[in-house]
Amino acid sequence: MKSVLKEVGNHKIEIHENYTFNHKANLNQYKQLFEELRKSGHLRAHSFSDITWHLYCPIKKKDMRLNFSVGKYNSFTSSLKSFVLLRRKSGIKPSTIKNDLWKLKKVITSTDGLRNEEVVKEYFLNKGITEGTYRICETLVRYLNFNPLPIKKLVTEIFEGLRYPVNKNRELPPFPDVLTFNDCVNRYFAEYSMEETLKFYPIFLWWTITNIIPLRPIEFLRIKVDCLDIRTDGSFWITIPRYKRESTSLDEVSWEQSILIDDKVYQMIKNYALRLEILNIKTEFLVPPLHLINERNRVSWSQGTGSVNQEVFYAFLMHFYEEVVEDKYGEFHHHKITPGDTRHFAIINLFLQGFNVLTIARLSGHEQITSPSNYFTHATHYATSFVYRLAQRKTEEDISSSMSDGLIGLNDKRVRRAQMDIDSDKDTENWRRVDYGFCKDIENFPNNCVEDCRLCQEHYVFKPHVNEWNEGIQWLENYSNELENHITDTLNIMAMVSTDTYESLKGIEKINENESKSLAVQLFKYLDHKAMVDARILEEQLENE
Structure with missing residues (x-):
């Protein structure tokens, strides 16, 4: 388990504690940890013995359902639950925990309970040397460090023989399609009034803001409605939330950052916020609960919370594709843009404008960009498509x-x-x-x-x-x-x-x-x-x- 003792600026002191599972000796301590997380609202279940738990994800603003049933191998259930509790306590995201639990259950049931070395060897041999195999074996080694089994030495040797997966470039939509989408967005919000486009205005905000500032979808969706500021020198600023990719606590590790914007972006946001106020739409965030501005019957945008999660916004974007890009302007794209793509477009644009890596990293909300060459690979395609469209x-x-x-x-x-x-x-x-x-x-x-x-x-x-x-x-x-x-x-x-x-x-x-x-x-x-x-x-x- 990993936790932070002290953090000042870019420096932090971390504590790493190793736990070894013993069903008879220390199961009570995990039951106590279960109660701690349950009472604090991070976990929902009646008791430790429940087969189904729900971990609350503060980023996605929803519960992640965990099922600990392993069929005839239910002797693993207690150790899997204890493993999950420790990982959540150390700040691992509920979505990651859910995915890793699925991997462990899969490998346990596929190898006859991790009892026979030959069966385990055959399992990994049949899977081949892939990134997926590496990730499964990595998770299994971590679990076996916590719950030592006779098979641990063999699995560790298999894992050491696998290669670390090389980071691949993010698959972005073809840039001609991106430029066409950009044309559709600009045409739609220029040709129609705000009253007519209000139901889709969050798309315009997202496209404009996140193509300038590299924002993760969750960061855009958590921008406050009162995010704007004019300083004494007359400059315009927007305050945005930032979230760390990895946390060392149960709660989100976040902070706020103020970024300079131009008067056009400032006025666009201000006019929208004013429109919401006139319509008496009460919202904490710049993107309000979508059912307040969208009357679509086929899909309910109501979530029962004050903020929109990423899955709902993705569905909302696909609705915009359907009603505006396809129906109004006759553009049909097989590879559609996702809410996370614009962060990469913004970084590419910053590279093309000559900003150095440190500046881009600061605007992107993290300490460094580890693989800027990946962005230049996309930048070449971007430049080519830009020329073609401009011509x-x-x-x-x-x-x-x-x-x-x-x-x-x-x-x-x-x-x-x-x-x-x-x-x-x-x-x-x-x-x-x-x-x-x-x-x-x-x-x-x-x-x-x-x-x-x-x-x-x-x-x-x-x-x-x-x-x-x-x-x-x-x-x-x-x-x-x-x-x-x-x-x-x-x-x-x-x-x-x-x-x-x-x-x-x-x-x-x-x-x-x-x-x-x-x-x-x-x-x-x-x-x-x-x-x-x-x-x-x-x-x-x-x-x-």
């Missing part, structure tokens, strides 16, 4: 047309169409011929020129001679590829800076955050330039179909 928007704004398939592969028909356009355009007689097109800026040429004609949106017109048309398209694509290489190189440098790998390279000095921000500015310049060039290629494809 699409530029094209749609210019020619009011829908997206077609692909960027390359223009056929002879399109070449002939391009030549017809040139022949019919009398204005070209007054324009200056430049690479694969014309410059319309006659009076101030070259004073208004940018670094490359392919980036000029105002004056450059792509209209090559018919026999140079394929070369012109290749010219555009070459520059697009060159910009893509610049984007990749810049992202790699930003990754190197943020993960401190530059310290191992000779001749490279430490780059401070201001220089990191400069890299971020350069990155978004490349992103915008590539979008311009890709939009021009898209426009040519659409116009010459």
Whole structure:
């Protein structure tokens, strides 16, 4: 059992106590611990002997049901109950305890009560070397340290032979789908009044706030309705709750953090809170019990508590997908965004904006980000999708047309169409011929020129001679590829800076955050330039179909 004796800032003194189960000698102490947790409201059951217990989860705001029935192996019941009590006393989350209890029951019943070494060997051999096998064996070793059985030595040897599972990148939805969802959210809350969108306004709050500040779903759902503050210098601040991933006590380990926000976010939250007040909706939290603002009959949003839990908010988000994203805007996504995804989007955005790891860790509510390279893997996909969508928007704004398939592969028909356009355009007689097109800026040429004609949106017109048309398209694509290489190189440098790998390279000095921000500015310049060039290629494809 682990507990904290003293904690000051980032320093803490922990006590680790080892317990060994003895049914005859010390069962009473676990019954006393049972009564302690029951009287304090952390556990619900009539007596220690009940087969079913309910552990209250302060984070999820609900009970976790534990069933200790192990069939013909019920001799394990008392030790399993005692093991559960010690783990909860040391701060292990009820959801983790429930999952670990299921693993122990499964391995006990699948190995004939952990009595035969050969049966236990075969069990783990058949499961193979996977993360799941490692987790089951890890839990079993922990249990056998508490309740020593003859099989303990063998299980420990098996566990030592397993490899620790490598942390994988979180599976995020495809970023084109993320950007489409973003469009739907912004359109819906811009096209309709607050009165019409009130039932879904928590979705707008969640999407806006958690894409700026890396928040866990529980942290967003526990933001107080009176979270805003204007300081004497006129700056706007929001106070948010923070929860530690791991606790060393029965209660949640939490604290509050104030973060600077802009006036738009401040006004959005303030207007919503004012609307709730006008409607006489009494709520402690920014997201009120959803049944107060949502009249949906098919699903009841009422929980009987003052706060919304994560499962209900997830169902609420899926309802928004159904009614708004799909029914109103005709967008159907197989991989939908979950409430926890936006925390990762926010961290990716902070990386792309040039914030260092320590700043991002502080804004994320923990001491350090252990695997920033994971976020850069996603950042590369994010940047690529961002360019593609930006190019699409530029094209749609210019020619009011829908997206077609692909960027390359223009056929002879399109070449002939391009030549017809040139022949019919009398204005070209007054324009200056430049690479694969014309410059319309006659009076101030070259004073208004940018670094490359392919980036000029105002004056450059792509209209090559018919026999140079394929070369012109290749010219555009070459520059697009060159910009893509610049984007990749810049992202790699930003990754190197943020993960401190530059310290191992000779001749490279430490780059401070201001220089990191400069890299971020350069990155978004490349992103915008590539979008311009890709939009021009898209426009040519659409116009010459």
